[in-house]
Amino acid sequence: MNLNSNSADCSLVFVFLLARFVGSGLNLSFSQFFIHLLDFLKIIFFNEIAILASFENKMQESSYLLELKNISKSFPGVLANDSIDLKISSGEIHALLGENGAGKSTLVKMIYGILKPDSGEIWFENKATSIKSPAHARELGVAMVFQHFSLFDSLTVVENISLGMNHQSNLKQLAKQITELSNRYGLPLDPDRHVYTLSVGERQRIEIIRCLLQEPKLLIMDEPTSVLTPQEVEKLFVTLKRLANEGLAILYISHKLDEIKSLCHDATILRLGKKVATVSVDTESTGSLAAMMMGEELQAFKHPDAIELGKIRLKVKNLNVKANDPLGISLKGINLNVRAGEVVGIAGVAGNGQDELLTVLNGENLNYQAGTIQIEAQTATKLNPNQRRLLGMASVPEKRLGHGAMPEMDLTDNAFLTAYERMSLIKRFLISYKKTRNFTQNIIKEYSVKTPNEDAPAESLSGGNLQKFIIGRELSQEPTILMVSQPTWGVDTGAAQTIREALRELASKGTAVLVISQDLDELMEISDRIGAICGGVLSRFYPTSEMNIEKVGLLMAGVELDLNLNLNSDQDQDQDKTKLQGNNINAA
Amino acid sequence: MLHNLLLIKRQTPSKTMIYLSPLLAIFLTLIASVILFLIMGVSPFAALHSFFIEPISTAYGLTELAVKATPLVLIGVALSLGFRAGVWNIGAEGQLIMGGIFGGATALFFYENTGFYIVPLILIAGIIGGMCWAGIVAFLKTRFNANEILTSLMLSYVAALLLNYLVHGALRDPDGMNFPESRLFSDSALLPILLEETRLHIGAIIALVTVVFAWILLSRTLLGYQIKVTGDAPAAGEHAGFSHSKIIWITMFISGGIAGLAGAIEVSGPIGQLLPTISPGYGFTAIIVAYVGRLHPVGALLAGLLLALTYLGGETAQINLRLPVAVTGVFQGLLLFFLLASDVLIQYKLKLNKSVEVAP
Numbered sequence: 001m002n003l004n005s006n007s008a009d010c011s012l013v014f015v016f017l018l019a020r021f022v023g024s025g026l027n028l029s030f031s032q033f034f035i036h037l038l039d040f041l042k043i044i045f046f047n048e049i050a051i052l053a054s055f056e057n058k059m060q061e062s063s064y065l066l067e068l069k070n071i072s073k074s075f076p077g078v079l080a081n082d083s084i085d086l087k088i089s090s091g092e093i094h095a096l097l098g099e100n101g102a103g104k105s106t107l108v109k110m111i112y113g114i115l116k117p118d119s120g121e122i123w124f125e126n127k128a129t130s131i132k133s134p135a136h137a138r139e140l141g142v143a144m145v146f147q148h149f150s151l152f153d154s155l156t157v158v159e160n161i162s163l164g165m166n167h168q169s170n171l172k173q174l175a176k177q178i179t180e181l182s183n184r185y186g187l188p189l190d191p192d193r194h195v196y197t198l199s200v201g202e203r204q205r206i207e208i209i210r211c212l213l214q215e216p217k218l219l220i221m222d223e224p225t226s227v228l229t230p231q232e233v234e235k236l237f238v239t240l241k242r243l244a245n246e247g248l249a250i251l252y253i254s255h256k257l258d259e260i261k262s263l264c265h266d267a268t269i270l271r272l273g274k275k276v277a278t279v280s281v282d283t284e285s286t287g288s289l290a291a292m293m294m295g296e297e298l299q300a301f302k303h304p305d306a307i308e309l310g311k312i313r314l315k316v317k318n319l320n321v322k323a324n325d326p327l328g329i330s331l332k333g334i335n336l337n338v339r340a341g342e343v344v345g346i347a348g349v350a351g352n353g354q355d356e357l358l359t360v361l362n363g364e365n366l367n368y369q370a371g372t373i374q375i376e377a378q379t380a381t382k383l384n385p386n387q388r389r390l391l392g393m394a395s396v397p398e399k400r401l402g403h404g405a406m407p408e409m410d411l412t413d414n415a416f417l418t419a420y421e422r423m424s425l426i427k428r429f430l431i432s433y434k435k436t437r438n439f440t441q442n443i444i445k446e447y448s449v450k451t452p453n454e455d456a457p458a459e460s461l462s463g464g465n466l467q468k469f470i471i472g473r474e475l476s477q478e479p480t481i482l483m484v485s486q487p488t489w490g491v492d493t494g495a496a497q498t499i500r501e502a503l504r505e506l507a508s509k510g511t512a513v514l515v516i517s518q519d520l521d522e523l524m525e526i527s528d529r530i531g532a533i534c535g536g537v538l539s540r541f542y543p544t545s546e547m548n549i550e551k552v553g554l555l556m557a558g559v560e561l562d563l564n565l566n567l568n569s570d571q572d573q574d575q576d577k578t579k580l581q582g583n584n585i586n587a588a
Numbered sequence: 589m590l591h592n593l594l595l596i597k598r599q600t601p602s603k604t605m606i607y608l609s610p611l612l613a614i615f616l617t618l619i620a621s622v623i624l625f626l627i628m629g630v631s632p633f634a635a636l637h638s639f640f641i642e643p644i645s646t647a648y649g650l651t652e653l654a655v656k657a658t659p660l661v662l663i664g665v666a667l668s669l670g671f672r673a674g675v676w677n678i679g680a681e682g683q684l685i686m687g688g689i690f691g692g693a694t695a696l697f698f699y700e701n702t703g704f705y706i707v708p709l710i711l712i713a714g715i716i717g718g719m720c721w722a723g724i725v726a727f728l729k730t731r732f733n734a735n736e737i738l739t740s741l742m743l744s745y746v747a748a749l750l751l752n753y754l755v756h757g758a759l760r761d762p763d764g765m766n767f768p769e770s771r772l773f774s775d776s777a778l779l780p781i782l783l784e785e786t787r788l789h790i791g792a793i794i795a796l797v798t799v800v801f802a803w804i805l806l807s808r809t810l811l812g813y814q815i816k817v818t819g820d821a822p823a824a825g826e827h828a829g830f831s832h833s834k835i836i837w838i839t840m841f842i843s844g845g846i847a848g849l850a851g852a853i854e855v856s857g858p859i860g861q862l863l864p865t866i867s868p869g870y871g872f873t874a875i876i877v878a879y880v881g882r883l884h885p886v887g888a889l890l891a892g893l894l895l896a897l898t899y900l901g902g903e904t905a906q907i908n909l910r911l912p913v914a915v916t917g918v919f920q921g922l923l924l925f926f927l928l929a930s931d932v933l934i935q936y937k938l939k940l941n942k943s944v945e946v947a948p
Binding site: 359362363364384385386387389395397399401402403404405406407408409413416417418420426429430431433457 | 601804808809810813816817820821823824826827828829
């Protein structure tokens with residue numbers, strides 16, 4: 001700290017020098033100019049000017065651990081945070097609630113020192129603080145668990161944790177500490193296991209324990225449950241509540257209202273970069289929270305009562321695909337039928353073979369050991385993506401930039417990518433840009449893609465808009481089979497609803513739709529049959545009407561589900577299973 | 589008020605800066621070279637004059653410019669296609685030399701013959717030579733995932749040594765008193781001259797035609813589209829059903845073939861025989877041509893002329909001002925250096941930040 005404030009004083013001097021230099025109308029000799037230039041660079045380098053703003057009124061008292069006052073931050077073209085206030089006390093679980101793009105991540109990145117606010121103050125333990133870097137934040141007592149983990153698959157748990165430590169540590173001693181912590185907080189974890197053998201839930205525990213080892217005062221969790229099964233979520237919540245009881249402040253970022261209702265004390269709601277309100281969670285209903293989050297009441301999607309099933313459009317039999325990468329997922333004995341008119345949902349925790357499945361079905365990976373794929377009753381096992389597309393298959397991959405679209409190329413070129421054969425956009429060996437442009441403009445208009453024009457590069461679109469564009473590109477080609485991975489991931493609620501409705505409508509016109517998603521609510525809402533993939537094995541599919549979130553959770557964990565069998569006979573006395581049993585009894 | 593200079597990321601890459609950046613780089617290169625000339629004790633005006641004005645102040649000078657620009661433009665265009673696909677073939681020098689060897693060997697094989705067919709055969713042999721050399725790189729890349737930057741560069745030295753070996757041995761002039769060079773090619777094996785009394789040959793027209801073809805290929809054909817997609821997002825290409833390794837093979841064959849063609853044009857054009865060194869680094873300079881030309885065929889044409897001028901200017905400055913020959917290399921290096929620096933402004937903009945007030 002001492003060192004930091006010293007350099008802050010130094011830059012203060014430079015700032016005055018510079019101010020005078022600019023004020024004196026640039027009448028300087030070359031050598032003077034050079035000296036000032038060096039100072040200039042130093043300031044740009046250390047970027048400590050923000051300290052000046054918080055230089056005054058250092059000694060005000062308040063009872064909060066963390067207080068944000070009037071924080072603003074803008075990026076080119078957007079005001080990501082507009083004068084946001086936030087207060088958290090020790091022992092409190094505080095929800096930061098908002099849709100994707102509301103400014104939640106920007107705000108916590110400033111608390112964790114990754115970004116710097118343009119204006120406003122951060123007070124930590126009653127001191128105005130400029131958080132310079134994540135290391136500085138950790139030093140202060142702020143820890144963060146990111147949505148995406150930074151772990152080395154081929155190292156063990158303890159090795160991974162020691163890599164993230166600020167100080168060198170003895171591995172044996174560290175392993176002991178890890179075991180202690182994991183026992184105390186109900187986070188079972190073997191320090192000597194290799195990370196690639198662990199489930200996503202276990203990997204998250206590594207990140208949490210890594211944070212707890214620093215004995216933080218504030219723990220930030222960025223959408224921690226998006227990668228967990230419902231059963232894992234419950235265990236996590238028990239842990240978080242215990243931590244809060246011991247005096248840890250937790251800032252919990254989510255857009256899942258049920259979770260916030262069951263876990264958090266207070267919630268701060270953001271919408272479009274502005275703070276809507278800070279409310280006590282107990283006094284609000286899920287509906288009222290949703291209304292504040294979205295600015296309007298959410299209209300629930302209506303699932304059709306009866307659907308007309310047609311012939312089998314996509315048939316996959318006994319597909320075995322060995323992973324190229326030693327840490328990749330191999331697909332084993334995949335069997336799947338998708339009929340005209342139905343939406344089939346595949347649930348699963350990320351990284352259980354979803355990508356592999358989609359690339360094999362799409363024809364990007366023709367490297368399989370056994371099995372057949374039939375499209376419209378024609379054998380398509382050996383066909384490449386283009387040939388499959390001509391038979392009526394379309395697919396939307398999970399990763400939009402870089403897989404579904406080329407980031408630096410414009411929308412016209414991006415529309416051409418998968419459409420050129422079906423829409424016959426090539427005339428006499430030359431690309432017809434006139435036709436492609438018309439096609440692109442239609443997509444933009446029909447799917448209300450927000451973009452200045454069709455010449456904008458794909459990377460300039462927001463995630464939701466790009467997804468609308470990609471889905472529009474595929475739907476405009478009127479496919480008879482559509483496969484979508486994570487259709488609404490990162491898309492704001494309004495657009496997500498549009499996309500889901502479009503998928504249902506497509507099915508009602510006789511297209512076979514396959515949806516792979518991690519969002520269980522979404523799958524329960526739109527699919528007619530539902531199954532799950534776990535470790536490259538696809539479960540059986542069950543009618544959605546007979547399923548609930550817990551049962552799908554079991555499928556996601558790779559548990560065989562037999563709805564007619566008595567579960568008492570099962571040897572496994574897992575807590576989750578008894579819960580399912582309870583549900584069955586309730587249903588009966 | 590404090591003025592604080594910041595680099596701010598642009599929301600979208602600036603289209604203007606893409607074209608302005610080479611001009612800015614040329615401008616900065618000129619300033620740097622003026623400083624360089626001052627340090628060397630040469631009048632900057634005289635130096636720049638003999639570098640950039642004198643070589644092209646006569647009609648003959650202009651034809652010489654075209655002669656030097658021909659291989660640069662050809663290879664610059666070829667490399668642009670590969671670079672667009674993210675295939676970093678920096679061994680065009682080696683492919684050029686192989687083209688020279690194949691073309692030269694063909695010329696020597698038909699030494700006793702005359703006929704209109706000999707020149708086309710030489711050019712085709714040159715293309716095949718370059719393609720073979722580039723094919724090795726493509727094979728290593730697609731089969732073993734070997735980095736093409738390393739393999740293509742290393743193969744350049746192999747090709748140079750092979751040429752050296754041949755002109756010392758198998759292809760040496762039997763009546764040449766053991767000098768390491770081949771016979772002078774017969775007249776039927778020399779490229780037709782376009783203008784009497786000059787060295788301007790038909791290769792210049794071949795280069796122009798290549799520019800037009802590459803332009804159409806890149807902007808209007810499916811293959812050109814696949815090249816661009818592969819360069820921007822290979823996974824998106826696979827998603828659409830474009831094979832990544834097919835694009836590697838095709839772009840390597842095109843760039844190797846054209847570099848080989850340039851080599852054959854050099855030996856059967858301005859040189860007229862096989863020598864231990866047949867290129868003053870055209871294959872490497874063409875990398876700068878491709879970049880200054882913004883990886884666009886027409887840009888490569890303009891950049892090729894500019895870089896050709898640095899070769900000519902280096903020679904004039906050597907004669908007039910006794911500057912070392914290395915000045916050309918320094919000049920080309922400075923240009924690439926400043927270009928890469930200026931390219932930052934495509935993604936970022938400079939901003940004078942006035943928002944922070946100084947405490948009174």
